[in-house]
Amino acid sequence: MKDMNEGYVTADGRQIGGVIMEMKNITLRFGGVVAIKDISFDIREGEIRAIIGPNGAGKSSMLNVISGFYIPTEGEVFYKGIKRGPMKPYQVARLGIARTFQNIALFDGMSVLDNIMTGRLTHMKKGLMSQAGWWWTGAAAEEHENREKVEKIIDFLEIQNIRKTPVGRLPYGLKKRVELARALAAEPKILLLDEPMAGMNVEEKEDMSRFILDVNDEFGTTIVLIEHDMGVVMDLSDRVVVMDYGKKIGDGTPDEVRSNQDVIDAYLGVAHD
Amino acid sequence: MADAVAKGQESAQSIPALLARNVARYGGYPAYREKEFGIWQSWSWAEAAEEIRAMALGFLSLGVERGDYIAIIGRNRPMHYWSMVAAQMCGAIPVPLYQDAAADEMAYVMEHCGARFVVCGDQEQVDKIVEIEDRIHAITHVTYTDKRGMRKYDHSRMNALEDVQAEGRAGHSRYEAELDKRIAELTYDSTCVMLYTSGTTGKPKGVVLSNRNIIETAKASSEFDHLNHNDEVLAYLPMAWVGDFIFSIGQAYWSGFTVNCPESPETMMIDLREIGPTYFFAPPRVFENQLTSVMIRMEDAGKLKKKLFDHYMKVAREVGPDILDGKPVSFGKRMSYALGNFFVYGPLKNTLGFSRIRVGYTAGEAIGPEIFSFYRSLGINLKQLYGQTEASVFITQQPDGEVRADTVGVPSPGVEVKIADNGEVFYRSPGTFVEYYKNAESTASTKDPEGWVATGDAGFFEEDTGHLRIIDRAKDVGKMADGRLFAPKYVENKLKFYPSILEAVVFGAGKDRCTAFINIDLTAVGNWAERNNISYASYQELAGHPRVYEMIREHVEEVNESIAEDPMLSGCQVHRFLILHKELDADDGEMTRTRKVRRNVIAEKFNDLIEALYDGRDEIYTETEVTYEDGRKGSIKATLKIADAKVVAPKQMAEAAE
Numbered sequence: 001m002k003d004m005n006e007g008y009v010t011a012d013g014r015q016i017g018g019v020i021m022e023m024k025n026i027t028l029r030f031g032g033v034v035a036i037k038d039i040s041f042d043i044r045e046g047e048i049r050a051i052i053g054p055n056g057a058g059k060s061s062m063l064n065v066i067s068g069f070y071i072p073t074e075g076e077v078f079y080k081g082i083k084r085g086p087m088k089p090y091q092v093a094r095l096g097i098a099r100t101f102q103n104i105a106l107f108d109g110m111s112v113l114d115n116i117m118t119g120r121l122t123h124m125k126k127g128l129m130s131q132a133g134w135w136w137t138g139a140a141a142e143e144h145e146n147r148e149k150v151e152k153i154i155d156f157l158e159i160q161n162i163r164k165t166p167v168g169r170l171p172y173g174l175k176k177r178v179e180l181a182r183a184l185a186a187e188p189k190i191l192l193l194d195e196p197m198a199g200m201n202v203e204e205k206e207d208m209s210r211f212i213l214d215v216n217d218e219f220g221t222t223i224v225l226i227e228h229d230m231g232v233v234m235d236l237s238d239r240v241v242v243m244d245y246g247k248k249i250g251d252g253t254p255d256e257v258r259s260n261q262d263v264i265d266a267y268l269g270v271a272h273d
Numbered sequence: 274m275a276d277a278v279a280k281g282q283e284s285a286q287s288i289p290a291l292l293a294r295n296v297a298r299y300g301g302y303p304a305y306r307e308k309e310f311g312i313w314q315s316w317s318w319a320e321a322a323e324e325i326r327a328m329a330l331g332f333l334s335l336g337v338e339r340g341d342y343i344a345i346i347g348r349n350r351p352m353h354y355w356s357m358v359a360a361q362m363c364g365a366i367p368v369p370l371y372q373d374a375a376a377d378e379m380a381y382v383m384e385h386c387g388a389r390f391v392v393c394g395d396q397e398q399v400d401k402i403v404e405i406e407d408r409i410h411a412i413t414h415v416t417y418t419d420k421r422g423m424r425k426y427d428h429s430r431m432n433a434l435e436d437v438q439a440e441g442r443a444g445h446s447r448y449e450a451e452l453d454k455r456i457a458e459l460t461y462d463s464t465c466v467m468l469y470t471s472g473t474t475g476k477p478k479g480v481v482l483s484n485r486n487i488i489e490t491a492k493a494s495s496e497f498d499h500l501n502h503n504d505e506v507l508a509y510l511p512m513a514w515v516g517d518f519i520f521s522i523g524q525a526y527w528s529g530f531t532v533n534c535p536e537s538p539e540t541m542m543i544d545l546r547e548i549g550p551t552y553f554f555a556p557p558r559v560f561e562n563q564l565t566s567v568m569i570r571m572e573d574a575g576k577l578k579k580k581l582f583d584h585y586m587k588v589a590r591e592v593g594p595d596i597l598d599g600k601p602v603s604f605g606k607r608m609s610y611a612l613g614n615f616f617v618y619g620p621l622k623n624t625l626g627f628s629r630i631r632v633g634y635t636a637g638e639a640i641g642p643e644i645f646s647f648y649r650s651l652g653i654n655l656k657q658l659y660g661q662t663e664a665s666v667f668i669t670q671q672p673d674g675e676v677r678a679d680t681v682g683v684p685s686p687g688v689e690v691k692i693a694d695n696g697e698v699f700y701r702s703p704g705t706f707v708e709y710y711k712n713a714e715s716t717a718s719t720k721d722p723e724g725w726v727a728t729g730d731a732g733f734f735e736e737d738t739g740h741l742r743i744i745d746r747a748k749d750v751g752k753m754a755d756g757r758l759f760a761p762k763y764v765e766n767k768l769k770f771y772p773s774i775l776e777a778v779v780f781g782a783g784k785d786r787c788t789a790f791i792n793i794d795l796t797a798v799g800n801w802a803e804r805n806n807i808s809y810a811s812y813q814e815l816a817g818h819p820r821v822y823e824m825i826r827e828h829v830e831e832v833n834e835s836i837a838e839d840p841m842l843s844g845c846q847v848h849r850f851l852i853l854h855k856e857l858d859a860d861d862g863e864m865t866r867t868r869k870v871r872r873n874v875i876a877e878k879f880n881d882l883i884e885a886l887y888d889g890r891d892e893i894y895t896e897t898e899v900t901y902e903d904g905r906k907g908s909i910k911a912t913l914k915i916a917d918a919k920v921v922a923p924k925q926m927a928e929a930a931e
Binding site for chain 1: 309312422424425536539
């Protein structure tokens, strides 16, 4: 069913579209180290796609390939059917790809609001000179427009109470949420989340899961996430890629993956007799 | 003014009529404000009236009938206040519910009133209704304010409230005549609202309040404090609570002042500061928390700032209350106070959001004298009132210039109060409730044929001032084994005045001595632990720390000393106590939603602990079931220490011994 390019309908009734991004035979080497070895999979429009695997499996490297930060040694990446060449970060952002990081990468001294505003950068057209002109040049109007978008995201993620708080003073769970807000501010087509729930307690994980589902539902954003918490992954994602030692050992719905013998071996270990 | 009041009285016999009056009188003035997307949005009386009317028309299109009950579950938002007035316009009765109630608690109330329509704040509330819908068949239509996350629901019997308004606007020519007819039918005796009491004992009861109750009370209390259309309030207390209904609907519609709704419950303190209300109500807990956070921040402040603060707070404590009460104060002291106002009080009030406050009230629980005088000494006119749902709030309140921490004031205008032989307080007023819904028996046992209502509280009038003092719940006031008076609340309140003690439950009825459970305040004790280099990993560990026990023991002993001074209650000194391993919580049924302790539930649930308090053991192992916010259950295990506290011999006995 899932091989058809028209997409499919999920168990909870969401319509998943066609392939938006495709990885073909990706291999990534750092000198002698092979981080990713001949991996192929696709990402469909509107789905929540998880990449899982034990430590050092090459998940983050894979995410960096998707984001265009790493250029694969071999293999090709297709975005909306077009083969993608090497890109600069701003080009990636303009394509509609945004991400969060495993180790939070926010500006500690800046307020939550300002941090999220930085996510709007690609949507701001006014240059330095017209910024200086402010009212006359329409820079103020542009700022208002972007602020409005940002406020909607603040409302969406329920962080109104920390709008003016410097990010450095926030607890970890909230910083993660602010990072998600900044990524959302770019209005991405594809959102890459690198371990969005690492180091969170159960309640924070529940909140984060709800936000991820809501983002997907409300904005139709395609989400690719790396996560260690199996319960979360199985609950959230539509399809899962399993990696181990740089190789793909499984791909399919959470149920298919769960019953895949290779996956079980990789996670639980194999008995040596 | 007098003739305007007379005019208002004869014409405005319902909340919708008052709305129409306000449109004519204050049309362009703001009626509602809500912060959304970081900006305060506002609606004038004329705009609000249009919104409410559209909603009422929409309700008619959904088939709301006269006498229907419409449940409203959500946080304080203009939309929710409008839905109550819109319901009244349709001849229906609004029933606001506590939004943090679990689905099961909600099910009882929904079934009891047979609500056919529900207004939900957001997806969370809708989920609860969906959960109980199978059991309660009366519900025909659910509406919600926040559209977020609602797309996947079955919308055959569900609508967004703004879409209902749009429908009302579209169909106005069809429904207008019917709506006007229904508004005209409302009288002074029509039901204005039904509010469920939190129920410290047994199931909640639906208190029916008529337009007469609400409007007469609003009028009397607005005049008492000279409220007018320029006043501002912040609506942040639960909408299901009678106080919020009186302040944000009753008095707001009578006086025409502005109701401001916070952006979210978490931003309340920020919004409070931005709005700077002129009329403010808060339970003692809010004032306590604010004071605690000020004190914690002052502990961390620089030396100069701390010195300045300490010096001027001393000045304020000395003369502040007298200046506020208009008593004579020397010129030098006045100058000193003015300087303090410039350096300390002004900026502090600004930070707290109390710069513009004209009248502030606290009620619900006794407030610590230190907390009370702290705010008064800053020049904030904080007063106490005594009331209950059945009285449409007001029974007694403190007039300006006669404010003290230990009384609750004189009877409110129009209210008669008498004290029964057993000390129980009775009242009769225009605000006295009509009945308990579908509960004639309780109605009869609470309200006698002459209209006197038993409050269930024991108290007395002070002879020289005529102010009422409340000692305790009448049924909680008991006797100890040797016949001495036992008033647990009296002792608990004294304990709770210490910032480190969040809650206390005192036992002793029928026993030979008193003992207590203590709940520590995590914020205050946590900060204290940090400053004293005490490390802890959890609430439980902190609660069981020997130095925390030491600190609490000192507090208990101080309280014992102060109790000993009162010959009547000296038997209530706490002999032994323990610090609980969990916070008492409404989710576990240990407290009501308004955070009053449920003595019986606690006594039953922690039976083993009480036993240990009396049999002389010095520690006990226990397991306690806890309910999480989402309704799941778990359990916590702990070994609790039990500590002894010194008691003081009562005054006259000590003298007799000499």
